[in-house]
Amino acid sequence: MSRLPIQCPACREQLNVNKLTCGKCQTQVEGLYELPLLLRLEPDEQRFVLDFLKCSGSLKEMAALMKLSYPTVRNRLDDIIGKIKQLEQVMMPETKEQNS
Amino acid sequence: MNTEALPGxxxxxxxxxxxxxxxxxxxxxxxxxxxxxxxxxxxxxxxxVHFDGVLDMHMGAEAPLWLFIAEGFINWLSLAIILCIAGLIVRGTAFRIVDVFGTQALARWPMLPAAAAGILPANQRVTEELMKIVQNPNQPPVLALEPLDVIVFGLAMIIILVTIVWMIVLMYRGYAVSCNLKGAKAIVSFIICLLIAEATSKLGLYAIIKLFPLN
Structure with missing residues (x-):
């Protein structure tokens, strides 16, 4: 399956979901749905978040599974946390506008 | 498991x-x-072969074994402690102290081949000749050396220089990974720490020799 685009190729703004399709009966749903924050991360970052949850949030276990050192894994987590915070700041005004 | 972030x-x-x-x-x-x-x-x-400073390596002076071991530990601890302090100031958030001490200890491993290069008999002979000149400044300098000794000495010096640069690279990487620092902030703070640690290690060695005189 193609990689999910998260940024507009023309103006670099965040993209929203416009159409959803059922994989079985091809029913299509149209609307304007905000892309969830986690889906705005890069695929490898999403994978990291999922693995981190599966390890019950244990960095030591993550480091052992990924065969990387503890600080390398912790730094990767810190980078993703930083990115999530940035995305939250970008998404906040959109959420406020929708609520009003 | 995520493998995309791993190098090939x-x-x-x-x-x-x-x-x-x-x-x-x-x-x-x-x-x-x-x-x-x-x-x-x-x-x-x-x-x-003495490592009398974080970045120093000198050959010549005889000393008891404990001094060689003390030099290694003083060099390692001087830089590790200063990098921990810098990490706390620059990063501002917590990190594991054992990572800084561990990475800085391992970063000194290129000094092992440097020490091996230093103990080559040819290097010993050249060093002895150079020491004679330094110790007798009033006499005209005469170097009684075999050409092969000079070539081996020159190659050893190149190896030692490369290993010292390699060690500095490892020290920086250890600091950057342990404290999650990047870019100019990491480089500038590391250089400052290295200079402070060089002076601190010299003072540490001076203090230990004062406390436990060699003669």
Whole structure:
């Protein structure tokens, strides 16, 4: 399956979901749905978040599974946390506008 | 498990050489690091190769074994302690102290081949001749050396220079990984720490020789 685009190729703004399709009966749903924050991360970052949850949030276990050192894994987590915070700041005004 | 962030096989060797702390840190790095520091000191004591400063390596003066070991530990601890303080100031958030101490201990491993290069008989002969000139400044300098000795000495000096640069790269990588620092902030703070640690290690060695005189 193609990689999910998260940024507009023309103006670099965040993209929203416009159409959803059922994989079985091809029913299509149209609307304007905000892309969830986690889906705005890069695929490898999403994978990291999922693995981190599966390890019950244990960095030591993550480091052992990924065969990387503890600080390398912790730094990767810190980078993703930083990115999530940035995305939250970008998404906040959109959420406020929708609520009003 | 996520493998996209991992380097490929071709890149893996260069990572192990120049940033092994991607794979090893903390206690895993501390244990072999300390063993290698002691090993370097033992090797250095064979040929009177002194590491009298974080970045220093000199040959010549005879000394008891404990001084060679003390030099290794003073150099390691001087930089590790200063980098911990810098990490707290620059980063502002918590990090594991054992990562800084572990990575800095292992970062000194290139000094082992440097010590090995230093104890070569040809180097000993050239050093003895140079020491004679330094100790007798009033006499005209005469170097009674074989051409092969000079070539070996020159090659050893190149190897030692390369290993010192390699060690500095490892020290920086260890600091950057342990404290999660990047860019100019990491480079500038590391250079300042290195200069302070160089002076601190010299003072430390001076103090230990004052406390426990060699003669």
């Amino acid at each position: 096989r071709t890149n893996r060797l260069s990572v192990w050489m120049f940033n092994p702390f991607t794979y090893i840190a903390g206690w895993q790095a501390l244990m072999p690091g300390v063993i290698l520091i002691i090993g370097t000191a033992l090797l250095g004591s064979v040929g009177n």
